[in-house]
Amino acid sequence: MSICVHGLGYIGLATASLFANAGTDVTGFDVDEGVIDRLNEGDPNVSEPELESYIQDALESNLTPSHRPQPADVHIICVPTPYDELNDGADLTYVKDAGRTVANVLRSGDTVVLESTVPPGTTTGILAPILSQGDLEIGEDVHLGYTPETVMPGNTLTELRTNDRIVGGVDEDSVSAIKSLYEPLTSGEIHVAADPTTAEFVKLAQNAERNVSIAYANTLALLAENYGIDVRSAISLANNHPRVDILSPGPGVGGHCLPVDPHFLSDGSGATELLDIASQVNSRMPEHVVRMLEDAIDSLEDKTVAVLGITYKGNVSDTRNSPGLEIAKLLGTVTVDTRPAMDGGWDEGSVTIHDPRATDSRLQLVPLDVAVDGADAVIFGAAHDEFAALDPEDIRSKMAGRTVVDPVDVIDTAQWTEQGFDVRTL
Numbered sequence: 001m002s003i004c005v006h007g008l009g010y011i012g013l014a015t016a017s018l019f020a021n022a023g024t025d026v027t028g029f030d031v032d033e034g035v036i037d038r039l040n041e042g043d044p045n046v047s048e049p050e051l052e053s054y055i056q057d058a059l060e061s062n063l064t065p066s067h068r069p070q071p072a073d074v075h076i077i078c079v080p081t082p083y084d085e086l087n088d089g090a091d092l093t094y095v096k097d098a099g100r101t102v103a104n105v106l107r108s109g110d111t112v113v114l115e116s117t118v119p120p121g122t123t124t125g126i127l128a129p130i131l132s133q134g135d136l137e138i139g140e141d142v143h144l145g146y147t148p149e150t151v152m153p154g155n156t157l158t159e160l161r162t163n164d165r166i167v168g169g170v171d172e173d174s175v176s177a178i179k180s181l182y183e184p185l186t187s188g189e190i191h192v193a194a195d196p197t198t199a200e201f202v203k204l205a206q207n208a209e210r211n212v213s214i215a216y217a218n219t220l221a222l223l224a225e226n227y228g229i230d231v232r233s234a235i236s237l238a239n240n241h242p243r244v245d246i247l248s249p250g251p252g253v254g255g256h257c258l259p260v261d262p263h264f265l266s267d268g269s270g271a272t273e274l275l276d277i278a279s280q281v282n283s284r285m286p287e288h289v290v291r292m293l294e295d296a297i298d299s300l301e302d303k304t305v306a307v308l309g310i311t312y313k314g315n316v317s318d319t320r321n322s323p324g325l326e327i328a329k330l331l332g333t334v335t336v337d338t339r340p341a342m343d344g345g346w347d348e349g350s351v352t353i354h355d356p357r358a359t360d361s362r363l364q365l366v367p368l369d370v371a372v373d374g375a376d377a378v379i380f381g382a383a384h385d386e387f388a389a390l391d392p393e394d395i396r397s398k399m400a401g402r403t404v405v406d407p408v409d410v411i412d413t414a415q416w417t418e419q420g421f422d423v424r425t426l
Ligand SMILES: NC(=O)c1ccc[n+]([C@@H]2O[C@H](COP(=O)([O-])OP(=O)(O)OC[C@H]3O[C@@H](n4cnc5c(N)ncnc54)[C@H](O)[C@@H]3O)[C@@H](O)[C@H]2O)c1
Pocket: 006, 007, 008, 009, 010, 011, 012, 029, 030, 031, 032, 035, 078, 079, 080, 081, 094, 095, 097, 098, 101, 115, 116, 117, 118, 149, 150, 151, 152, 153, 256, 257
């Protein structure tokens, strides 16, 4: 069997490696020539060490990065589906492009699997017509189906190999073909959906549920603050009930899945009201964090604030839709490290940002020492392990002020309070 994976980003590269490391010949095609060149030089450009060496293994064995798509028994599509703000839905340009590429090399008997997160109806309504533009008939000549990817960034490799999968095929033969493809590779169960549209709906339902649940936790945080209650201990107590499992409040919901995917469920009927309100609740959290800071230091004027952690959550490198970055932007111009190395000289009222994991070179982050040096306040925007291990005494000796806002619950509040800090939490 041969496989061609279309799109070698976060999901495609992991998926291609999964099959390659199991002994299958995999061609990895990406329209970005830089991606292919980097991979051919042996650089996977991922931030999870275990996943990186897993991809290296694949590159050294059965995974061949290619500037051109190749004919293959199976085509797996893992291209981006970003949010199209203008149309409040998914931008399906990349899926359509990938469909056309596959159609050019498709042969009778081949199987096509879409893994990208898409609105219900995409596989049958958009991809199938593109694939059947030649003589080939979908179902009759070509197997087609949808199986969503559900890996959790930060734990990708484990979840790639152990998560249950959902398969929705255009007919029974397509389901069998796709099931037999993934079955040997996962210790999870393979569940069959009635059709691809159901499988697409299920993926979105999972992420929308999490987004709503976090909005609920954030709502509780706002209420608890008004009542003078510690919300995390209240949630922990509430979760002792056998049928209650409340998530954690935070500075907002980031990444490119939870803030985006619920929009893909929108059908124009107005039935997404709850989902829309949840997204609003979550997107207002960065402003709330700034208000928490203002409560602590009265005025932000002429103050220097260090935002530590601008990835979208702890222990990842991705900064897309990051609440920490949003907080930094609300506080002022996100400055780069322009001050001279030797003699200081801050821009007054500035914000500095530091992140030990972010890899977006456009952000020009400053080292921790520079970020906290002379700062009036620190805000933690992502719960990286590096921040949990910080020594409050050391940080105190560098800062001018004593205010710490920790909406991500990363530091030991008692320990920092003991060192004289005014710690504000959600
Ligand atoms: N990253 C996650 O945590 C995650 C988890 C589950 C599902 N998903 C979904 O998986 C899909 C892919 O996400 P990602 O994070 O891997 O994206 P990504 O942006 O990391 O990578 C996508 C890759 O596809 C390439 N590409 C674009 N158009 C192409 C085409 N026509 N042919 C070949 N390559 C093309 C891009 O150059 C890029 O390298 C999205 O729909 C996403 O929502 C992502």
